[in-house]
Amino acid sequence: MTEDRTNPSEPRRGLQRRRPRPTAGLSARPRPATEPTTSSAPATARAPHDPDDPDAGVADQTDATVRPWDVEASPSSEDRPKRRRRTVAELLADVPEDAVIVARRLTKQYGDFTAVDRLDLTIRRGEVFGLLGPNGAGKTTTVLMLLGLTEPTRGVVRVLGLDPTREPLAVKRQVGYLPDNVGFYGGLTGRENLRYTARLNGIPRKRADDRIDELLAEVRLGDAADKKAETYSRGMRQRLGIADALVKSPSVLILDEPTIAIDPAGVEELLALLRRLVAEHNLTVLLSSHILGQVQSLCDRVGFYSAGRLVAAGPLDELMGGSEAIVELEVAVAGAPEGIDRVAMSVPGVTSVVPDPHLDHIRIVTARHDVAAPLATALAEAHLPLTHLRRRGTDLMELYRRYVPEGIDGRAH
Amino acid sequence: MAAPTETTGSPVRPARKSRADARRSERAPSGGWRTIAAKELADHISSWRFIVLLFVIALLSVLPMYFSASDVQAQAVAASGNPLAFLALFTHGSASFGSVPMITLVTLLVPLVGISFGFDGINSERSQGTLSRLLAQPVHRDDVVNGKFAAGIFVIAIMIVSLVVLVTAIGILRLGIIPQAEDLARVLVWAIATVLYASFWLAFALLLSTIIRSAATAALVGFGSWLAITMVGGFVLPAIASFLFPIDTTASIGAQFGAATAQNLLLRVSPAQLYTDILQAIMDPRTNAIMISNLGQATSSQQQIPTLLTLDQSVLLVWPQFVALVALTVLLFAIAYVMFLRQEVRA
Numbered sequence: 122m123t124e125d126r127t128n129p130s131e132p133r134r135g136l137q138r139r140r141p142r143p144t145a146g147l148s149a150r151p152r153p154a155t156e157p158t159t160s161s162a163p164a165t166a167r168a169p170h171d172p173d174d175p176d177a178g179v180a181d182q183t184d185a186t187v188r189p190w191d192v193e194a195s196p197s198s199e200d201r202p203k204r205r206r207r208t209v210a211e212l213l214a215d216v217p218e219d220a221v222i223v224a225r226r227l228t229k230q231y232g233d234f235t236a237v238d239r240l241d242l243t244i245r246r247g248e249v250f251g252l253l254g255p256n257g258a259g260k261t262t263t264v265l266m267l268l269g270l271t272e273p274t275r276g277v278v279r280v281l282g283l284d285p286t287r288e289p290l291a292v293k294r295q296v297g298y299l300p301d302n303v304g305f306y307g308g309l310t311g312r313e314n315l316r317y318t319a320r321l322n323g324i325p326r327k328r329a330d331d332r333i334d335e336l337l338a339e340v341r342l343g344d345a346a347d348k349k350a351e352t353y354s355r356g357m358r359q360r361l362g363i364a365d366a367l368v369k370s371p372s373v374l375i376l377d378e379p380t381i382a383i384d385p386a387g388v389e390e391l392l393a394l395l396r397r398l399v400a401e402h403n404l405t406v407l408l409s410s411h412i413l414g415q416v417q418s419l420c421d422r423v424g425f426y427s428a429g430r431l432v433a434a435g436p437l438d439e440l441m442g443g444s445e446a447i448v449e450l451e452v453a454v455a456g457a458p459e460g461i462d463r464v465a466m467s468v469p470g471v472t473s474v475v476p477d478p479h480l481d482h483i484r485i486v487t488a489r490h491d492v493a494a495p496l497a498t499a500l501a502e503a504h505l506p507l508t509h510l511r512r513r514g515t516d517l518m519e520l521y522r523r524y525v526p527e528g529i530d531g532r533a534h
Numbered sequence: 535m536a537a538p539t540e541t542t543g544s545p546v547r548p549a550r551k552s553r554a555d556a557r558r559s560e561r562a563p564s565g566g567w568r569t570i571a572a573k574e575l576a577d578h579i580s581s582w583r584f585i586v587l588l589f590v591i592a593l594l595s596v597l598p599m600y601f602s603a604s605d606v607q608a609q610a611v612a613a614s615g616n617p618l619a620f621l622a623l624f625t626h627g628s629a630s631f632g633s634v635p636m637i638t639l640v641t642l643l644v645p646l647v648g649i650s651f652g653f654d655g656i657n658s659e660r661s662q663g664t665l666s667r668l669l670a671q672p673v674h675r676d677d678v679v680n681g682k683f684a685a686g687i688f689v690i691a692i693m694i695v696s697l698v699v700l701v702t703a704i705g706i707l708r709l710g711i712i713p714q715a716e717d718l719a720r721v722l723v724w725a726i727a728t729v730l731y732a733s734f735w736l737a738f739a740l741l742l743s744t745i746i747r748s749a750a751t752a753a754l755v756g757f758g759s760w761l762a763i764t765m766v767g768g769f770v771l772p773a774i775a776s777f778l779f780p781i782d783t784t785a786s787i788g789a790q791f792g793a794a795t796a797q798n799l800l801l802r803v804s805p806a807q808l809y810t811d812i813l814q815a816i817m818d819p820r821t822n823a824i825m826i827s828n829l830g831q832a833t834s835s836q837q838q839i840p841t842l843l844t845l846d847q848s849v850l851l852v853w854p855q856f857v858a859l860v861a862l863t864v865l866l867f868a869i870a871y872v873m874f875l876r877q878e879v880r881a
Contacts (some may be wrong), residue, residue: 261880265879265880268670270666270669270670270879271878271879290672290673290674291672293670293671293672294672296670298666298667298670300663300666300667300670301666301880302663303663303666303667304662304663304664304667305662305663305664305667306577306662306664307662308577308580317569317573318667318671320569320573321566321569321570321668321671321672321673322671322672323565323672362667365667369671369672
């Protein structure tokens with residue numbers, strides 16, 4: 122990452138021999154407007170045979186073999202005269218100093234199926250990033266590439282400045298991972314399961330035992346620690362999984378669907394636990410979820426996945442696009458919906474009342490501020506018992522409607 | 535709680551530090567497989583399947599040995615000074631036990647042991663959901679397969695060695711024969727060959743556990759193959775061999791020997807046949823030929839004065855079989871290894 126440039130004398134291992142060429146005939150290449158990305162610096166391209174560059178010929182020979190970090194131009198840019206590849210250094214030129222997780226034009230294909238399509242992602246230190254999307258949208262594939270458990274087809278990944286494909290062990294030593302559907306050895310107790318993880322991380326026995334005790338207390342499994350893991354409930358397994366991910370004292374935590382299949386009370390508890398742990402341990406967190414709204418309170422920034430593409434990313438209120446100024450309320454009553462029109466317009470602040478385009482019995486009330494309370498009172502006084510009242514634009518479902526017009530069904534595997 | 539110590543801090547420094555770590559770990563061989571093997575071994579030894587298998591095999595080897603010992607005792611006078619008396623404990627099939635010697639029963643059961651400790655090696659990790667957690671730890675992916683294979687071999691070796699010690703001890707008590715060093719060495723070589731044969735089946739089971747997602751299916755395929763190779767293979771392979779290379783009694787003697795040699799080689803595709811050859815040479819020092827491939831060998835082996843081979847001569851006789859068995863095991867393990875390395879972590 123940044124280190125490659127600041128530390129040119131450091132010998133590189135393996136195939137990572139190519140020197141970055143920041144001065145070699147760069148030409149600015151504007152990003153396609155359709156590409157939603159969090160990074161804004163212009164990417165650069167290099168002519169294949171650059172006369173100024175003594176290394177160009179050599180580099181092109183090595184270019185003949187396809188390697189993960191060789192980035193091909195996107196298919197959408199067929200109008201450009203020739204296919205251009207950008208070097209790793211060029212792709213990573215705009216990475217901020219404190220970036221912990223970086224992906225540039227990251228692509229994973231399984232045969233014809235593109236699971237992840239040209240992902241650009243930057244997560245800074247201390248950030249909690251939520252990766253949101255329906256099942257099969259490519260969230261887990263992304264996570265596996267970040268951990269070096271799956272090799273990217275194209276593109277660049279850096280985790281803590283390391284390439285997970287080349288140095289998986291160094292990455293895994295510092296990244297705690299809670300897999301989707303985490304499992305434990307049923308015949309071992311919760312504590313023994315964590316001890317095994319500690320041993321695999323080469324943590325000395327004494328220090329590991331102390332740390333495991335602390336973590337078990339923190340995830341409130343102190344009492345169940347010496348029961349067999351097969352007797353654990355789903356929520357307990359998930360909490361044990363979080364303790365397991367923290368055993369190695371990671372600086373980055375990757376949680377794949379941490380709230381899946383837990384009852385609502387359990388989700389609340391889990392989120393509270395995560396919030397506390399993130400603050401205490403100063404962690405950088407990437408978490409994925411398909412359940413909208415469950416994780417929004419935890420995330421500093423969110424990204425939306427749809428069919429392998431990151432369609433939008435940013436802080437939640439920014440993505441909401443200043444919807445604070447206008448409030449939209451969905452309203453339904455026990456009687457005829459026409460009743461709402463008359464009553465709502467009499468509430469101060471309401472600017473319009475229109476029928477919902479999809480649901481006949483719902484009216485959409487637009488106001489300059491939150492009128493939920495006076496509206497409910499007014500409807501009650503008019504003997505129209507309220508059956509549904511919901512503020513729009515406040516949860517991620519609305520964002521989905523905004524950013525994924527074709528629907529959020531995603532694709533099945 | 536205490537903040538994570540070394541690994542956190544500024545984002546650039548830990549990266550540099552971990553690079554140094556990575557280099558260190560690349561130089562030093564990873565010990566991950568040892569941790570995995572130790573855990574697997576502990577799992578095996580405390581498992582019911584280990585206890586049941588140990589009990590069954592101990593029973594099935596001590597019983598024939600017991601009756602053999604009675605036979606040897608009955609002919610104590612004739613047997614006295616007979617250098618084969620101790621090995622007879624293993625190789626003699628007593629009429630009171632259906633004339634089945636101990637080594638035959640062990641030959642039959644060893645594949646069962648190998649398959650039992652391998653058929654759920656990888657697929658159970660997958661179905662339990664522990665595989666992705668395991669692979670997210672700083673261990674190489676091959677450490678998982680290596681560790682499981684090593685643990686399997688180790689637990690099989692524990693079984694076989696305890697069995698040999700048991701039979702030897704009871705034999706000494708029953709017969710009062712103190713085995714010669716040569717006898718003990720032969721039994722040791724037999725034990726090594728048996729562990730090797732079990733390892734072949736272990737590698738086969740691990741391969742199945744990598745390919746087949748369901749442990750139950752992998753077990754069924756494994757046990758089915760065991761039955762096919764050890765039972766049906768004993769009838770079918772000779773039939774195929776004599777069909778492909780018929781011995782024409784009207785042909786020249788050289789052609790007949792050629793066909794016989796081809797048949798013999800084909801039979802040795804089966805690991806069961808290889809192991810049986812090794813048994814025959816190692817446990818019976820009178821064996822002076824395994825495969826006769828020309829007239830010269832045939833006549834010389836007939837004309838030889840019956841004598842006992844020394845252990846090194848016996849081993850030399852079946853050295854090709856040893857090598858072939860190792861090669862088959864390595865081949866299966868390598869396939870399992872490559873398949874596992876290429877597999878996606880999630881289903």
